[in-house]
Amino acid sequence: MALIDLANPTRFLALAERLLPWLAGATAIAFAVGLHLTYGAPDDYQQGATVKIMFIHVPSAWLGMFAWGLMSVAALGTLVWRHPLADVAAKTAAPLGAAFTFLCLVTGSLWGRPMWGTYWVWDARLTSVLVLFIMYLGVIALWRTMDDPSRAARAAGILTLVGAINLPIIKWSVDWWNTLHQPASVVKLGGPAIHSTILVPLLVMALAFILLFLTLHLAAMRNEILRRRVRTLMLMQAQAAPGSGA
Amino acid sequence: MNWGPHAAFIGWAYGIALLVVAALIAWVALDHRVQRRQLAKLEQQGVTRRATPPREQTA
Numbered sequence: 001m002a003l004i005d006l007a008n009p010t011r012f013l014a015l016a017e018r019l020l021p022w023l024a025g026a027t028a029i030a031f032a033v034g035l036h037l038t039y040g041a042p043d044d045y046q047q048g049a050t051v052k053i054m055f056i057h058v059p060s061a062w063l064g065m066f067a068w069g070l071m072s073v074a075a076l077g078t079l080v081w082r083h084p085l086a087d088v089a090a091k092t093a094a095p096l097g098a099a100f101t102f103l104c105l106v107t108g109s110l111w112g113r114p115m116w117g118t119y120w121v122w123d124a125r126l127t128s129v130l131v132l133f134i135m136y137l138g139v140i141a142l143w144r145t146m147d148d149p150s151r152a153a154r155a156a157g158i159l160t161l162v163g164a165i166n167l168p169i170i171k172w173s174v175d176w177w178n179t180l181h182q183p184a185s186v187v188k189l190g191g192p193a194i195h196s197t198i199l200v201p202l203l204v205m206a207l208a209f210i211l212l213f214l215t216l217h218l219a220a221m222r223n224e225i226l227r228r229r230v231r232t233l234m235l236m237q238a239q240a241a242p243g244s245g246a
Numbered sequence: 247m248n249w250g251p252h253a254a255f256i257g258w259a260y261g262i263a264l265l266v267v268a269a270l271i272a273w274v275a276l277d278h279r280v281q282r283r284q285l286a287k288l289e290q291q292g293v294t295r296r297a298t299p300p301r302e303q304t305a
Contacts, residue, residue: 048251048252049248049252049253049256050252050255052249052256052259052260053255053259056263060263095273096270099266099270102266103262103263103266106259106262107259107262110255110256110259111255111259113255114251114255212267219274220274220277222278223274223277223281226278226281226285227277227281229295230281230284230285230288232295233288233294233295234293236293236295237288237291237293
């Protein structure tokens with residue numbers, strides 16, 4: 001099957017039905033291995049057992065940013081190429097991205113209290129991630145304000161592309177400004193600054209979170225295609241009804 | 247299992263993560279059931295994308 005064939009929602013649905021059980025199984029296995037490794041990971045010499053929060057905080061943060069990146073690519077697909085599945089992908093990624101960004105903020109807060117002595121500070125990293133979360137809510141709200149999916153897709157696409165400016169700000173906020181948040185320690189020049197006994201569980205948990213995101217996104221895209229079919233059929237039914245003037 | 251003096255923070259973090267993930271899975275699964283049910287109901291009423299509209303069928 002060529003990639004262009006996936007532009008056809010029916011073919012995409014068939015592929016999604018075939019892939020979903022495998023993705024769900026791989027997600028469950030990855031989480032089982034990841035949680036096992038997390039349980040056995042040693043305490044950090046400075047942060048003690050609270051380092052275990054990192055195994056969910058960091059993958060959530062990555063996914064929060066990844067989902068917006070995916071929405072930005074999809075927005076280009078909508079605005080430039082008018083790909084039939086691009087706005088489906090963007091619309092369904094928004095609630096998932098919002099959920100993982102929320103999880104990033106909450107787990108970061110719960111990690112910050114014992115380590116920094118506070119749940120929250122208005123520093124560059126925390127504030128820019130909060131802005132990302134608010135932008136997710138804005139995009140979700142925008143999708144809900146318009147009945148016509150293609151009009152909503154264009155408006156949400158423009159907002160998404162404007163909001164993408166926040167992604168490099170989040171990434172490099174710890175380098176550009178003096179923040180309480182620690183600098184990058186995994187994705188950085190010169191390689192990770194974390195010992196392998198903690199890095200390996202973190203990467204396995206990150207893989208589990210990515211697989212979870214892909215599974216949920218594929219399932220949500222399938223649901224959105226079905227929702228649009230239901231909408232089309234209801235419109236046809238309304239037009240065909242006596243007295244509709246159609 | 248000894249998470250030291252900050253066990254509550256770790257427990258809350260994992261508990262909330264579990265809740266969020268469970269909520270996402272439930273949302274996707276329930277939404278799928280709702281859409282399938284609505285689609286089946288419409289098809290049962292004879293409304294399909296390639297079907298002749300009901301008014302023409304009775305004409």
